[in-house]
Structure formats: structure tokens, C-alpha cells
Amino acid sequence: MVISVSNASYIRSGLKILSNIHWSVRSGEHWCLLGLNGSGKTTLLNLICGYLWPSKGTISVLGHRYGTVDLRELRKQIGWVSSSFQERIPKSEVAEKVVLSGKFASIGIYEPFTFEDMEEAKDLMSFLGCRHLVNRAFQTLSQGEKQRVVIARALMAKPKLLILDEPCTGLDIIAREQVLYTIEQIASQKDMPTLIYVTHHIEELLPCFSHTFLLKEGKTFLQEKTEHVMDSKTLSAFFDLPIEVEKKHHRYWITFESKILSP
Numbered sequence: 001m002v003i004s005v006s007n008a009s010y011i012r013s014g015l016k017i018l019s020n021i022h023w024s025v026r027s028g029e030h031w032c033l034l035g036l037n038g039s040g041k042t043t044l045l046n047l048i049c050g051y052l053w054p055s056k057g058t059i060s061v062l063g064h065r066y067g068t069v070d071l072r073e074l075r076k077q078i079g080w081v082s083s084s085f086q087e088r089i090p091k092s093e094v095a096e097k098v099v100l101s102g103k104f105a106s107i108g109i110y111e112p113f114t115f116e117d118m119e120e121a122k123d124l125m126s127f128l129g130c131r132h133l134v135n136r137a138f139q140t141l142s143q144g145e146k147q148r149v150v151i152a153r154a155l156m157a158k159p160k161l162l163i164l165d166e167p168c169t170g171l172d173i174i175a176r177e178q179v180l181y182t183i184e185q186i187a188s189q190k191d192m193p194t195l196i197y198v199t200h201h202i203e204e205l206l207p208c209f210s211h212t213f214l215l216k217e218g219k220t221f222l223q224e225k226t227e228h229v230m231d232s233k234t235l236s237a238f239f240d241l242p243i244e245v246e247k248k249h250h251r252y253w254i255t256f257e258s259k260i261l262s263p
């Protein structure tokens, strides 16, 4: 079992941010975690990575139950790609070093590295379509280029679980499709990590996401195989909107009348 969340709740300031969450992610599955703003996605990820402790319930990741394991060691096997991480990368750090630093789970490189490590970083950059950026200062890259570099960085650590936290935020449609293509490529390779992809956007659900977790107001709305989640009735109930879902080019697209949302 990659993730096992059992009856987990998280309460702060008297507010139940997560309520009685059960979630099992098995090896070979890739999940999309979908929820509106404030539904509790980040809180759940923080519980899974051991940065927050549940008020109730238990969490096991990669077969280790939290409370009985050295979290710093376990976290080396979990990659978490998020926009807040990007902001911590020093302005002048070149892209290749950003990727290489993933091996040491550090920001900057303070340990000796080998020629093979550098070759591995470059190979990962080729795989993610960003090899041409090796010598560019990270802060001069476009948002789409940055995303591909930080995903390469996460893979450098050879994680068993990779969390992609809204990786397409702020990307134009072309950059978004390039990042999504990259993610589909990762999922199709052998020996790649289990993916948890977090988003607000249905159209980002790639064919590789075998399962979808709909989180609504801190509660499980539905956890199912993606093909069983993506229908008009289910998503209309989830978003509280009359939504139509259409499958095109192996992806799901939603439409609704915008006047329904007029204030």
C-alpha cells in the first residue's frame, strides 16, 4: 500500500478542516485529488507528508505508520512539487544544479556529487524536454520551464510517491499541455513513482490517472475509478452546478451556463 489514511480528521480553531477521511492508494494506481478552493487538499497532503498531525485517525505511507517511523527518512521517498517550493530556489541557481540538488533533498548543493550524478540530471532534463535549459538561471525561466525543471528535480531523488500540487497553475494552454504530456510520459515509464495529482480543473485529468478522489468541504465526496467519477450527474452534485461532461481526445471537458453563477 502506498498511502493508507484511516478515519483521519484535522481540527483547528474548533473548525473541522478534514472529517473522517479514509483513503487507500495502491501500487500501480495514479490518483487525481480534485476539490474546490478551501476543500482541504493542502491539509490532506500535509498529513500525508507528515508536516501536520491528524487530530484523529492514522496515516501510513509506503508501509510505514506515522508515529513509528523517522519522518525525515521517509520523506526522502516522497516528492512534493508545488509553487511554494519554487519560490525558495535562489535566483541565480542554474537549472542543472536545481535538478541535481534533488538527489540531496536540499536547496543548493552542499555535498560532493559525481559525473554520473550530473549525467543523470541531464538525462532527466532530456526526458522532461528541458535539457536545453541546463545553464539558465532558474529565475529567468518561464513558468512552464520552471515546472519541468522542478519535476526533474523531484525525480532525481527517485521517490516512490510523487505529489504534483497544481503544477499547471499560471501556465498558458501550450505550456500546460507540455507539462501534462510530460506527466503522462512519467506515468507510462517503468520504475516511476505513484502519482498524486492535485487540481481544480477537470480537463487536466490525464488518462494515466486511474482513480479520482473528490474532496468537498473537508469530506470525501467520492473515491472511484476515474471513468466512474466523470459523468454529468456526479460532477453536477459535486460542484452544485448543472454540469455537462464530455470525453474528447481521452480527456474530460465540462461545460455549464455561466449565467447560473451570476451574483
Ligand SMILES: Nc1ncnc2c1ncn2[C@@H]1O[C@H](COP(=O)(O)OP(=O)(O)OP(=O)(O)O)[C@@H](O)[C@H]1O
Residues within 6 Å of the ligand: 012, 013, 015, 017, 035, 036, 037, 038, 039, 040, 041, 042, 043, 044
Ligand atoms: N491552521 C489553520 N487554522 C484555521 N483554518 C485553517 C488552517 N489551515 C487551513 N485552514 C482552513 O481549512 C480550509 C482548507 O484549507 P486547504 O488549504 O487545505 O484547502 P485547499 O483545498 O488546499 O485550498 P486551495 O485549493 O485554495 O489551495 C480552508 O478554509 C482554510 O482556511
